[in-house]
Amino acid sequence: MSSLPGITRQDEEKRLQHTLEIAQRKVEANRQSVQALAEELHAMQEEFDENDKEAQTLWHNADARFKFVNQDLRRAEQARKKPYFGRIDFRDKKLKKDEVYYIGRSVIADNPAEPEVIDWRAPIASVYYDAALGDVSYSVKGEGKYDITLSRKRTYEIENDELKDFYDSDVVANDELLTKYLARNKKAVLGEIIATIQQEQNEVIRKKPQHNMIVQGAAGSGKTTVAMHRISYILYNYEQEFAPEDFYIVGSNQVLLNYITGVLPELNVYGVSQMTMEQLFVRLLYEDWDKSWQIKPVVKGVTPAVKGTLVWFKELENFCLRYEYRAIPREDVVIEKTGKVLLDRATIARLLKETKDLSRADKISRLTDYLMARLENELSGKYYSYTQPEKQKLKHYYETYFGKREWKGSVAELYEQFLKEEQEKDFTVEVPEGGYDVYDLAAMAYLYKRIKEDTVIREAGHVVIDEAQDFGMMAYASLKYCLSKCTYTIMGDVAQNISDRYGLNDWTELRKLMLPGEFDYFGILQKSYRNTVEISEFATDILYHGSFPVYSVEPIIRHGEPVTVKKCVDFTEQVTQAEQIIKAWQSKGLDTIAVVCIDEAEAEKVTAALQGSVDLNTGDAGKWEIGEGVMELPLKYTKGLEFDAVLIFNASEEDYPVEDGYVKQLYVAATRALHELTVLYRGKLTGLIADPVSPEQKQRMRLAADAQKKPVKTVVKQAEPEKTKEEIYRQRAQEAEKERVARERYGPKKIIVTRNSQGTTDGATPKKAGKSGGPESRRTGQPSPAKVYGAGNGNAGRATGRQEPRMVENNGEYGDMPDAKTLMPAGHSRIDCAVRMVMKGKGYVDLLSSYGTLRITPLAFRICFAKGQCREFPKAAVTAAGDLRCTVRENPSLVEITAGYAQIRVDKKTGALTFLNTQGKILLTERSREPRQLGEKKNWSFFEWKKDEALIAGGIGAPKPLKIGNSAAYFSYGRADDRYPGLASSKGYEMIFPAGSRVLCCNIAMYGTYISMEETDIIDYYERVKAWYNSVLTD
Secondary structure, three states, rough: OOOOOOOOOOHHHHHHHHHHHHHHHHHHHHHHHHHHHHHHHHHHHHHHOOOOOHHHHHHHHHHHHHHHHHHHHHHHHHHOOOOOOEEEEEEEOOOOOEEEEEEEEOOOOOOOOOOOOEEEEOOOOOOOHHHHHEEEEEEEOOOOEEEEEEEEEEEEEEEOOOOEEEEEEOOOHHHHHHHHHHOOOOOHOOOHHHHHHHHHHHHHOOOOOOOOOEEEEOOOOOOOHHHHHHHHHHHHOOOOOOHHHEEEEEEOOOOHHHHHHHHHHHHHOOOOEEEEEHHHHHHHOOHOOOOOEEEOOOOHHHHHHHHOOOOHHHHHHHHHHHHHHHHOOOOOEEOOEEEEEEEEEHHHHHHHHHOHHHHHHHHHHHHHEEEEEEHHHHHHHOOOOOOOOHHHHHHHHHHHOOOOOOOOOHHHHHHHHHHHHHHHHOOOOOOEEEOHHHHHHHHHHHHHHHHHOOOOOOOOOOOOOOOOOHOHHHHHHHHHHHOOOEEEEEOOOOOHHHOOOOOOOHHHHHHHHOOOOOOOOEEEEEEEEOEEEEEHHHHHHHHHOOOOOOOEEEEEOOOOOOOOOEEOHHHHHHHHHHEEEEEEEOOOOOOOEEEEEEOOOHHHHHHHHHHOHHHOOOOOOOHHOOEEEEEEEEEHHHHOOOEEEEEOOOEEEOOOOOOHHHHHHHHHHHHHHHEEEEEEEEEEEEEHHOOOOOOHHHHHHHHHHHHHHHHHHHOHHEEEEEEEEHHHHHHHHHHHHHHHHHHHOOOOOOEEEEOOOOOOOEOOOOOOOOOOOHHHHHHHOOHHHOOOOOOOOOOOOOOOOOOOOEEEOHHHHHHOOOHHHOOOOOOOOOOOOOOOOOEEEEOEEEEEEOOOOEEEEOOOEEEEEEEEOOOOOOOOOOOOOOOOOEEEEOOEEEEEEEOOOEEEEEEEEOEEEEEEOOOEEEEEOOOOOOEEEEEOEEEEEEEEEEEOEEEEEEEEEEEEEEEEEEEEEEEOOOOOOOOOOOEEEOOOOOEEEEOOEEEEEEOOOOOHHHHHEEOOOEEEEEEOOOOOHHHHHOO
């Protein structure tokens, strides 16, 4: 900020009005854009015929732009409503400069380089939530740690454009302020969550998404909202690694998912998939799911108690091993002509043991690769000679000796076979009829992945599971296998496991399965922000009637009305009492009220009785949305939800006997209440409320829960502390020196040298950052004006943290062919490169798809592709003088980009590129099915090279050019900035790749024909109609 704001009330009121004016201008600008696009869409609708394909294309482009601008408008309106909630004053130790930042939902700025308000997800905002006053530090991804002295943390109450009050405190929201917020009704509380995030919650939100996390959270600890804020934080700070479509949110029921759907837009999150666990497993069955099949709920009994366990998953694993054992040959592989043993039984057994957990198809591929390598050695050996026909016959025979990757059986039939085998082993399970429950679906999804899948598909990058305790270990073990490449955030409370016989009663088994990594994390949220002290104590006393460990709950000190327990003579009196209580609550201004019943049958009966006198939200339970009014809910649909007031309709001994399962159900019902709780019953009151629990029993149960926390300290290591930038430089310099000494002693090997933004090798003294890399950008992520794509696009405030590419000296790898594992492209989710929008900029054309942004720049056509919409790309590595103008023509099926000397055609349906010369001759085409793919620090561009096409690879300084036949090889050489790997074709074109990446060319059909670049998450290359093929070929 150019000048530091004052600290008096008058100063703060002046600052608020100034910020509101900027926010209002932003809202008005966005409204004008929305209005203009709406008018454009209306004009198109009036002018063009529905059957006009070109009109449809224009319509879709305009509609996509309309959605983008609409989201910007919504963000601007949220910021305008309450522009900020916090402030931090600090002094940068290195720059010796005092600074102030206001913190809000999103960035508010006239000048993007100097924001008036920074986003709560920005790196420096973490000190607002976590740090006490004094010397503190914060970390920026890719840059390291920064030290500051924090002198003030201020929290604001702003309503209707007025500053109501502000508080200076060492914590985010002191008990007085937090109690004030929580005393409001549910709708008001939701609006203040970001302002009142507590330190223990913020720790969960900001954990790195590359590691797995399990969080045990007490009822009312904010598990669901913390999980949603975590998604928002990850999307903001890890945009290169995660896009909205990379997230799956898994909930226990549709009511919870409907609630989440309403929360996410408030956090600027759009496009995240949400589903129940059943729907996720159906998704993982792909074409094997018959739409005529039904998904049925888990019915209490012996069968789910068996099928929900880890023991059952082990049985399924063993069944698959037996199935594979019968299908894959295990005898010695012998060439009949010579008696030569290519592969003996012991080697086959060893390979199968090493690949025990791989899918059937991957086992076959591993065995086949090994066998074919042995065969190749035999055919080219000097002891026996084979004719060409004999060689071809042997290759053809052994290519499928262990079987084909493709499996044409039925997963449903295979699952039935498994169940029948288990029945013979005296397992009490039934073969499902008329539908499948979640554990049937989990088993079938595992069978599909293990036995049938022959092309790896990675569905998600990060899975968030809420109400995790409701699912048994069978579901998690299957999910871990099916989605093995993604990471997990798992939130739950074992005290709320209403599926007692097959859900999770403790975290022991799940921690062993999901937290194997050194930096995986198990956390506990034990503060309850939902209930009053009276409701919390009432609910916790219910828990002590069980036989399971009880985690401590620390309620925020907020008192309210005592819990009321009323006896009724009969059902009619219960209804009368319910009517009176609901109306009394409504007169107090309590907006959301739930009447909780033990099951659907009772809920239907009570709904019919209350219908005439109380205005109820009725309808299909699966489609309910939580809003104002009175809801009549079966207990199982209340999971993860909260209401201003809750009425438990019948807490009788008959409905809630003193058993562990019912303890948790009644606890769940009681802890849904924010402010008031009333319990009605007829007959005898359940012992879970009526019977006292001794202090000794309470202490034993608390100690049992504490014992489960201890392994966290010994088994799961905490992440290493963040280093300062200087410490990072010193460490890298030391590593480089070790490499140099080793090279002198043992000979040349691969060396990795990181170059910093000043162009010096790491270890050199870094220069002071200039304006572009100053404190604004590194703390708030706010880019300089020259780097902003479209003013106010809602993406300001993120820490870019972009590192320079690592320059790899790989002389020892030049010309090497990698192993089969490296050649196989990574598994991935379904990639949609179809062109949704075409945007022409100054000197480039952007083609937007749901997968990412494809940028084409004329003058030696530069092709860039990255995830995200309208993003920045690295500066051009190859420069040349010339005309950057190009002609862009678009029709319903194609986009044509012509730059005088050449042309690119883009198939809008697939996003695949076709390169042509000036005569219209096709030089090169991308594969139509998924033309490109991005992985973690690796990418693949798939091309359809012709059989008669000769490819030569090499580059400046390389010892000799490489002829790429039906093979694969690394062709990057050297580490200097001016040594660029290149690929030339006999068809009359060449491709050049920027320095800094290892580049691999694969022309083997079974793996795919592609160019792969490593050490980067962006596809970036140049294609031009000028070959060096002839000169290189004759060298």
